[in-house]
Amino acid sequence: MRQSAGWIEALTGTNRTRLSVRAGEAVFLQGAAVTAVYAVKRGRVRLTRRLEDGSAIVLHVARAGEAFAEAALFADHYHCDALADTDTEVEAIPKADVRARLEADPGLCLDLARALAAQVRDVRARLELRNIRSARERVLAWLRLQAGRVPGEVELDRPWTAVAAEMGLTHESVYRALASLESQGTIRRKRNRVYLPGRAGAPSRDRPTLSI
Amino acid sequence: MRQSAGWIEALTGTNRTRLSVRAGEAVFLQGAAVTAVYAVKRGRVRLTRRLEDGSAIVLHVARAGEAFAEAALFADHYHCDALADTDTEVEAIPKADVRARLEADPGLCLDLARALAAQVRDVRARLELRNIRSARERVLAWLRLQAGRVPGEVELDRPWTAVAAEMGLTHESVYRALASLESQGTIRRKRNRVYLPGRAGAPSRDRPTLSI
DNA sequence: CAGACGCTATGATTGCAATCATAATCGTGG
DNA sequence: CCACGATTATGATTGCAATCATAGCGTCTG
16 A cells, blocks of 8 residues: 555666665756656655746655555656655656557556555545544544454554554644543554554444545 | 556546445445555545544545555455545446556556656645645645646635645634635635736745745 | 526635644653 | 664644534525
């Protein structure tokens, strides 16, 4: 769910260039001719669209292990800036190489489509999560979405501050929500684990449906 | 940007079944074996994930002209429910047919990837938009994102109420934001058009960057 | 034509998350 | 080891969007 570079790992035998980019510098700029697609090896890259009046909107933040600019495979020019947030290392794979491989290898193309479909699902779920106004309910919904593998358990792989940003809340609100949920017995916490007892026999209809 | 069923229109010659679904009824249910991918012809379909404790989380709302369950192409079982929000008509295309065509036709597969990449971009942009807290700034950013073709102009193809929902604001807030932006001269409105004068020579650095 | 319904619009009030402040704890590197 | 930064808290206050209410308007329909 998190890493979106899987298909790019499967893309063996292509030229790859390792680039080091200092914080604030650009991997590519909006309007430049597309030369490559990228994978973040270390650090963080921010994709922003510059608008006519000079303002900018963040479209995405790609982290280590993620590919970015996949859409560039289908465009002549980059539609956004890619700016290093911190000191960052990326791998560049020439667009032409990737296209050639994709056109020759339907299996690889399907892998790409699979990765993109997974991304769509992931980011859509995050978007719908934002439709939950209440911080408590939002945090709870996020936890329940994470509790995929072990049913009633979530193990964090990053600090709550990062999770808070992903959820679109301040970390203070998240800590408060967690404290509130724990005090009312909805969750339990131990170290970086959260347990969702999910009181036995809770019927679905007594709980308000989380919807848009 | 809006329609995501383009590739499915290009998929000619496959079996298609037209289904009518009453409001509240299911197109498919979580856990069921994947049989088809779908396109909404009329109405609205809500994709929800049911959780162990009976609660549900909305993953996506597919509207007329959009395809849904593309991810099903890569799965054996549906991972969510598809419930008709209103009386709805959908078109079902058997998964096996689609897979066969995709494996045989790299061009079609690339079309699918292209459509998915566009969806990722679109929904990411919407997600980042949510990171703007201020209703005024969010509405303004949305307008600027829409003003792609004609630089300083946005023409609405749907009512503000729908736009408000997409932006994650109440329609009241949107009307207020529009009124405020207009009164301060940032935008002008005529019928269903919005003009963004974008005061000439506005330097980029005097405006706070909209970021996460 | 009347009535219903959806869209546009604005006023008043309130709830709640952001914000600002402060502090304990933990981990890390110099 | 100690200093510094990041993380995990929690308290007080405030700003602002949601909510509730009301109304004019447009358009569709019987």
